[in-house]
Amino acid sequence: MDDYGHIPKEKLRFAERSENRMQSETKRASRGYFADALIRFRKNKSSVAAAVIITLLIIYAVLAPMISPYTITDKDSVYINFPPYTEATSAIGFMDGGVSRESQNETQLAYLHAIGKETGMDPVIRIIDEDVSVTNFRGEETRSVTYKIKVNKYYEVGVVMRVMTPAEFRDILEYQNETGVQVIYPYVSREKVGANVSSSNIWYCVSDSKGTPIYDENGELIPAYSSDKSAEGMEYNSIRIAGDDGSYIYSQKKGGAVECRVCYYNYYRYLNGRTPMYILGTNSLGQDLFSAIGIGARFSLLFALAVSLINLTIGAIYGAIQGYYGGTVDLVLDRIADILSGMPFIVVATLFSLHLAQRVGTVVSFLFAFVLTGWISMAALTRKQFYRYKGREFVLAARTLGASDKRLMFAHIFPNSLGTLVTGCALVIPSVIISETTLTYLGIINLTEFVGTSLGTLMSQGQTSMTTSPHAMLFPALYFSLLLISFNLFGNGLRDAFNPQSRGVGD
Amino acid sequence: MVKYIIERILLMLLTLLIITGICFVLVRMLPPAELAPGDIHTEVIEARREAQGYNKPYLVQFGIFLKNVLTRWDFGISDKLYIGQEVSAIFADKLPVTIIVNLYSILFSIPIGIGLGILAAVRKNSLTDHTISTLTMVGISVPSFVYAFLIQYFLSYKLGLLPFLMKSGTDYFSPEMFVSMLPAILSLSLGVIANFTRTTRAELSEVLTSDFMLLARAKGLTRTQAAIRHALKNSMVVVLPAILGNFVAILSGSLIIERIFAIPGVGNLYINSINGRDLPMFMMLTVFYTAVGLIASIVVDISYGFIDPRIRIGSRK
Numbered sequence: 001m002d003d004y005g006h007i008p009k010e011k012l013r014f015a016e017r018s019e020n021r022m023q024s025e026t027k028r029a030s031r032g033y034f035a036d037a038l039i040r041f042r043k044n045k046s047s048v049a050a051a052v053i054i055t056l057l058i059i060y061a062v063l064a065p066m067i068s069p070y071t072i073t074d075k076d077s078v079y080i081n082f083p084p085y086t087e088a089t090s091a092i093g094f095m096d097g098g099v100s101r102e103s104q105n106e107t108q109l110a111y112l113h114a115i116g117k118e119t120g121m122d123p124v125i126r127i128i129d130e131d132v133s134v135t136n137f138r139g140e141e142t143r144s145v146t147y148k149i150k151v152n153k154y155y156e157v158g159v160v161m162r163v164m165t166p167a168e169f170r171d172i173l174e175y176q177n178e179t180g181v182q183v184i185y186p187y188v189s190r191e192k193v194g195a196n197v198s199s200s201n202i203w204y205c206v207s208d209s210k211g212t213p214i215y216d217e218n219g220e221l222i223p224a225y226s227s228d229k230s231a232e233g234m235e236y237n238s239i240r241i242a243g244d245d246g247s248y249i250y251s252q253k254k255g256g257a258v259e260c261r262v263c264y265y266n267y268y269r270y271l272n273g274r275t276p277m278y279i280l281g282t283n284s285l286g287q288d289l290f291s292a293i294g295i296g297a298r299f300s301l302l303f304a305l306a307v308s309l310i311n312l313t314i315g316a317i318y319g320a321i322q323g324y325y326g327g328t329v330d331l332v333l334d335r336i337a338d339i340l341s342g343m344p345f346i347v348v349a350t351l352f353s354l355h356l357a358q359r360v361g362t363v364v365s366f367l368f369a370f371v372l373t374g375w376i377s378m379a380a381l382t383r384k385q386f387y388r389y390k391g392r393e394f395v396l397a398a399r400t401l402g403a404s405d406k407r408l409m410f411a412h413i414f415p416n417s418l419g420t421l422v423t424g425c426a427l428v429i430p431s432v433i434i435s436e437t438t439l440t441y442l443g444i445i446n447l448t449e450f451v452g453t454s455l456g457t458l459m460s461q462g463q464t465s466m467t468t469s470p471h472a473m474l475f476p477a478l479y480f481s482l483l484l485i486s487f488n489l490f491g492n493g494l495r496d497a498f499n500p501q502s503r504g505v506g507d
Numbered sequence: 508m509v510k511y512i513i514e515r516i517l518l519m520l521l522t523l524l525i526i527t528g529i530c531f532v533l534v535r536m537l538p539p540a541e542l543a544p545g546d547i548h549t550e551v552i553e554a555r556r557e558a559q560g561y562n563k564p565y566l567v568q569f570g571i572f573l574k575n576v577l578t579r580w581d582f583g584i585s586d587k588l589y590i591g592q593e594v595s596a597i598f599a600d601k602l603p604v605t606i607i608v609n610l611y612s613i614l615f616s617i618p619i620g621i622g623l624g625i626l627a628a629v630r631k632n633s634l635t636d637h638t639i640s641t642l643t644m645v646g647i648s649v650p651s652f653v654y655a656f657l658i659q660y661f662l663s664y665k666l667g668l669l670p671f672l673m674k675s676g677t678d679y680f681s682p683e684m685f686v687s688m689l690p691a692i693l694s695l696s697l698g699v700i701a702n703f704t705r706t707t708r709a710e711l712s713e714v715l716t717s718d719f720m721l722l723a724r725a726k727g728l729t730r731t732q733a734a735i736r737h738a739l740k741n742s743m744v745v746v747l748p749a750i751l752g753n754f755v756a757i758l759s760g761s762l763i764i765e766r767i768f769a770i771p772g773v774g775n776l777y778i779n780s781i782n783g784r785d786l787p788m789f790m791m792l793t794v795f796y797t798a799v800g801l802i803a804s805i806v807v808d809i810s811y812g813f814i815d816p817r818i819r820i821g822s823r824k
Contacts, residue, residue: 467660
């Protein structure tokens with residue numbers, strides 16, 4: 001032990017005795033109910049994550065239709081159920097419009113390469129797999145190869161036949177001259193092709209109707225372009241393809257109009273002024289899924305919000321009256337609520353749409369259907385809270401001071417049930433979204449005219465072409481599922497935050 | 508108890524009557540289906556309509572409707588979809604498929620759902636519990652038609668394990684039929700399993716923290732023993748009525764699942780009757796759906812009364 005005895009007296013001083021020093025440290029601003037709930041909510045990581053995801057999904061719904069160059073009325077007639085594609089990302093192999101095609105034979109591969117040779121855009125992205133099978137037929141060995149190919153569906157369209165007015169034809173020629181993009185390709189002579197093949201993409205000589213190509217001595221395809229000037233539809237004075245000595249014709253007479261072969265990808269550029277940009281692909285109507293999902297989601301979210309707010313208002317008033325007065329009033333109102341809640345929602349929705357849709361519009365009648373039975377659960381929640389609080393001392397005190405019934409109900413008791421109601425509201429939103437989507441999915445309610453599309457409509461369209469283009473179902477379903485999961489998580493988090501005593505029950 | 512049950516049933520019948528009345532008037536207010544002139548059924552249907560009191564006041568019509576239903580189980584004649592046939596006969600045709608598919612799905616869901624719920628509750632706050640709870644959350648949130656898509660795409664299309672649609676025919680208990688029902692059963696089950704799991708876990712974990720569980724542990728039972736013998740029984744107070752309610756609700760089937768997997772059941776009939784504007788059919792199905800909903804809720808209430816006497820006493824206000 002050190003000896004402290006030698007410390008000089010002037011260096012020592014008394015410990016502070018003033019009492020308020022201790023108190024001032026422990027004193028804090030008192031925390032309200034909502035602030036308290038907010039702190040509890042923030043501690044719940046999964047709910048916070050859900051809130052972030054909901055925000056992102058809402059931002060998507062607001063922005064996607066604005067960002068997308070397409071509106072909901074833009075429907076392409078050729079790019080139907082096409083996978084995601086943008087020109088910029090296809091170069092790095094992402095969103096490249098690729099689908100895999102199984103068991104393709106040599107002829108089909110040659111066909112695809114020929115499209116690439118003519119238009120300069122080869123549909124074959126890569127050959128995934130080769131399968132060689134050797135068959136022995138009467139002592140002769142034949143090798144046949146089948147391929148699994150990843151094909152760019154946008155390039156695969158290649159060249160299509162189009163009948164157009166002379167004015168449009170001239171316009172395209174002008175466009176070609178300005179941009180140097182070849183839209184119209186030389187007309188093909190059926191006689192030169194050599195066999196009856198229906199595809200407009202066959203521009204070379206073939207040996208049979210399956211389209212087996214004939215090669216020259218260098219292993220190149222032999223062009224079968226027509227040079228028959230007498231059949232030419234319109235004079236052609238624009239860029240010509242390589243190998244054209246000026247004799248090829250680019251159109252044919254077709255009544256008062258001309259028929260010509262157009263490269264659809266470039267024709268699309270001519271029509272829309274840009275290359276196709278379908279970030280999430282297209283659906284079975286040729287709409288851009290990226291913006292269609294946003295538009296459907298916008299409606300779903302706004303609608304669900306409107307429904308839950310209306311239900312909250314009606315339910316709160318109804319439940320307040322029930323709970324506050326009790327007795328006969330409660331009994332009668334409860335019977336009415338019972339009868340309404342006994343009506344199956346699907347029947348209500350159908351009857352409303354049959355009766356009211358024509359008079360007040362689909363959306364309003366749809367809203368009525370949700371409101372008719374939706375408020376009951378809110379009323380029950382409010383009623384329970386009123387029974388709990390109406391006998392408390394603070395209510396008695398207010399009554400003694402002469403507060404009116406209305407004031408007692410809405411200024412004194414109601415605020416106590418607000419937490420429960422907010423939670424109820426958050427959990428109503430996903431259930432409204434599910435019901436709405438189910439009805440539009442089944443086609444019982446059709447919102448296409450009013451909104452343009454809806455998540456349910458998109459998914460039922462996607463379902464029909466599920467095997468060939470799963471993306472048309474996958475993307476709306478993914479958005480939809482994420483939305484529902486995060487709303488439920490968010491609602492559970494809110495409930496735990498507002499009612500800490502019920503924590504962990506039912507999650 | 509008997510008085511309580513009778514009271515509830517009478518109340519239910521009254522509710523059913525009122526709802527049927529409202530729906531009936533609303534349906535009759537719609538113009539009836541136009542009949543093709545010259546068709547052999549037209550005369551029959553017109554005669555039937557006359558007998559059912561079309562053109563009379565709605566209350567009279569409702570009276571005739573009730574009388575026909577109660578005395579002869581006659582819901583009228585289909586005038587659009589199955590022209591000229593008895594609505595009730597067609598309905599009786601469609602009901603078995605719906606019941607079978609949904610029964611399989613619920614029988615499949617109960618053991619899995621309750622099992623997972625027990626597992627999660629016993630190992631509360633462990634990795635197992637968190638995994639199960641997360642999956643349950645997903646299972647409850649995502650509707651069945653998204654599962655239907657996933658099952659059709661991966662199991663039926665990519666792997667080729669299951670057929671796409673339900674086999675036609677009426678051999679409901681043959682093995683091939685069962686296999687062809689599997690996709691529908693699976694898509695229906697995931698949500699039901701999640702529901703059972705959630706209810707079981709919530710109830711069981713609450714019971715597990717009560718005092719008598721401490722006593723059970725103190726007298727030497729292991730955690731699992733105590734949970735299964737003492738806690739599970741108590742948590743069934745909530746789980747069992749939920750199961751019973753589900754059993755009744757399976758009658759109404761699932762509109763979407765029946766549509767996707769081409770199950771010729773009640774749900775499909777309902778959608779067709781709406782799209783085809785077959786009003787007598789629609790009316791009968793409305794009564795049916797309302798009745799199923801009401802019965803399901805009354806079964807839940809009464810079973811609560813049986814299992815937990817406190818609730819029965821509470822009902823006498």
